[in-house]
Amino acid sequence: MPTLRSELDVTGDEYLTNRTHNLGMLKLLEEQLSEARAGGGEAYMRRHRERGRLTCRERIDLLVDPGSAFLELSPLAAWGTDFKVGASVVTGIGVVHGVECLLIANDGTVKGGTSNPYTWKKMLRALHIARLNRLPVINLVESGGADLPTQADLFVPAGQLFRDLTQLSAMGIPTVALVFGNSTAGGAYVPGMCDYNVMIDQQSKVFLGGPPLVKMATGEVSTDEELGGARMHSTVSGLSDYLATDERDAIRLGRQIVKSWNWTKLGPRPKPVVDPLYDPAELLGIASADLRVPFSPQEVLARLLDGSEFEEYKPEYGTSLITGWGTLHGYPVGILANARGVIFSEEAEKATEFIQKSNQVDTPLIFLQNTTGYIVGKSFEQGGIIKDGAKMINAVANSAVPHITVIMGASYGAGNYGMCGRAYDPRFLFAWPNSRTAVMGPQQLAGVLSIVGREAAAAAGKEFDEDRDRERTAVIEAQIEKESHAFYMSGKVYDDGIIDPADTRTVLGICLSAVHNNVVEGRRGYGVFRM
Template sequence: MTVSIDPRVAEGTVLSSALDTRGEQYAANRTASLAVLDQLEEQLDLVRAGGGERYAARHRDRGRLLARERIELLLDRDGSFLELSSLAAWGTPFTVGASIVTGIGVVSGVECVLIAHDPTVRGGAMNPISLKKTLRALEIARVNRLPVVNLVESGGADLPSQADLFVPAGQIFHDLTQLSSLGIPTLALVFGNSTAGGAYVPGMCDYSVLVDRQAKVFLGGPPLVKMATGEDADDEELGGAAMHSRVSGVADHFAVDERDAIRLGRRIVSELNWRKQGPGPSLPADEPLYDPEELLGIAPADIRVPFDPREVLARVVDGSRFGEYKPEYGTSLVTGFASVHGFPVGVLANARGVLFSEEAKKAAEFIQLANQVDTPLVFLQNTTGYMVGKSYEQGGIIKDGAKMINAVTNSTVPHITINTAASFGAGNYGMSGRAYDPRLMFAWAGAKLAVMGAAQLAGVMSIVGKASAEASGRPFDQAADDERRRGIEAQIEAESHSFFITSKVFDDGLLDPRDTRTVLGIALSAAHSGPIEGRRGYGVFRM
């Protein structure tokens, strides 16, 4: 019998696994992962509940759909929806989720960014966190070239927080018009209030659909008009769907009800004649050889304990195939080529936390190679930062780290970043953290992020305190220092927690590790809506 090999399959090594799924360490890791995921699910239940059953019932009694019901009807049947920034505003006075739902979903066969107000939370009013979440969604649409569908029903600004909201909120209008100028379509489906500044959302979108007797689009409502001009007018005369469809021209389409608006929205997207500019999947998208369920037992609860990222890759990449680059050099960083759901990728994954000069130079070379062949990069973060110490400083760790960061900064292929365990110090920057504009960035639910670990930061502060006391000739109060140290550790531990980080929209959401492959596939597909082009103008050079 003749065996043929698909020529599209990379000649990379098929990864083997040494994971002991019956061992104590695996069991402990899995137990810790499941505990964190239970905590995450509790918070997601709160997000999905919006303003709570009382306000949801009131909304339904008015004959209206909830925000997530609108999204579900808009999406293609069985189409994917990757929700973004789900835990925004966690731990703040605002409702977790920040009164808005954002995500990437498929509408009439087109991947779109969806932005939906949740009117059960303070009437869908926008607070500073929901603004941040909205702007991030618009940024994702711009950098990935994705059409935007706004599902509008908002009371406007959350007035008590206007001091932190009014000035930066103007960027929403800036970004909507910028998207239009870039040829990225924008739609507004208006189901309810879109008043004051919010009235500009349908006004600035390429397409607008208003629902009869529900949409209210005006710069000033009846009370304000009465105060400003003395004129008497009702909602429908000022901003109803019928008026805007027949008189002002703000509405492009008149919807008789919410389902009709969603139908019209799907029709508009189907008529965009939208074409991706990036290539489609080019390699076989066969499943990994190892069970993704086992991802729960790989990362230890103690982030100081390293793990082999190849075990992650074996359960994420197509066919568990991975063509490793420089496997014997700079071994604290694993680099190589693979594919996910058929999309070729280059991978940079921390193996033992610390980045040395060799790892930095290896990363810089590999990033250049990926750019030479227009291949997107996936960064799997688990780093404590660049190595410190006399011999490393003298050996040039600063200039070598700078080379890596330079390569990351100037790379133009899409970057997708996932923090799998820890992301500390400048290692966060070198591994394409948020400041380096990855197209999308996620974190496993048990991951941590900070300038350094809690114990290290508290210890540094203690050393500084002792040195200050000695320099000024003061006695050093060890008891007070111990108390201060415990307080700092507790503070940093809380501030490095994944829920705290994602609440500030410093990533695009928390992941169940088992969903890593699916999320990467959606992210890569979205990124290929635009052109995939690496940086040119320099060759690969050794450092």
């Protein structure tokens, strides 16, 4: 397989400018991640520990295999809202007794682990990842139920959590609940729906209604232990399968449960891993600080692929989209990477063929987005850009091999769709901190609205107010700049996390290993393609 040769000048002004900008973005990202890791804040963390409790992240650290990686998902959920960054729950992929599992851990230091609308978005996304990739689920439960003031935005969709847990079980994907504290009201159904339950003596409490609610509803007076204590559920109701003496014992039992499964992956095993010829840390100087300036996908791939080897497909045709095959952490992959932003008919046709060929040989696809969308203009419309773009989107939508998407720069317009954005259900989607996602760039969007307003005034025979237009343009540009920001999009759980470009190879390796828990098989037939 041909080897990519880097021409990157790590002493050049462009490289140094990009690197400085991206290091600044990573500093801002770390500040937000630190806030998420801080949970409910120092006072609530201290109170939690004074009660003899481990934090949710400490529980995860003890649960996963020593020295193994934990890929946290959606850590910026609820960013930019009134809720705590992280949405009072930690989700991610960790290895337990050699088995890759999807972990969901309530943060009891944030409003007692109550769930707000973003908590549910984050947990449901995690369960969807578990379903697609056949990952066992371990719930580390400490939930006060719904955040009642926001119940109107969460009550109806929240029921999907219980449906998903039962469907995972029906698919032969094990689910486990380790109950570390209260699991109240709707939260009580998490252990109720899981295949395995571990509860802690004198600590776990699982009930639909606590003593105050029961007294109000029925007049009955009961204690916490009588209604939902761990020992009661272990000896009377039968809800609990294992009675732990303390938190560490519960984690030990959880690991023992996973060990008993004799879990095997269904996908092919990876080949021996070969490091790239070039340092992945150099991606910080490759990713453009100015999204209007394109950068070379080949330079990116030289730092991602095993041995920096890449077999390019149709290298002389549709050159603003790079396609080809390589290996990443031992797994064969197909690559689609934007080179110069705009997608023309040639690129759309090339992508369509490449996706079909990758499906024929059961090869997962990695989409590296940096696109301003499909080309517009009279000659391109007459040339069939709509039907050619439709072929590409058809191919993406109906492709059955695993897709993993990384937004490296711009993700605008239908280019987001054609390059497998969130709406096209990639197994995983991550973004670099310099990235932006929107219908179009701020200046373009504001300019379009200005033109529309000018034409409307002319049609009505009215004078166009230039001063008001300038004010409106500035407001719109500021709005789109804010709403397209990587943190804003991640806060809405439109991606699975913002990652350091230097970590991209590692993150993709973890994801590829995870997807191979399931069968990796392509589609042999497609729908109608417009010619």
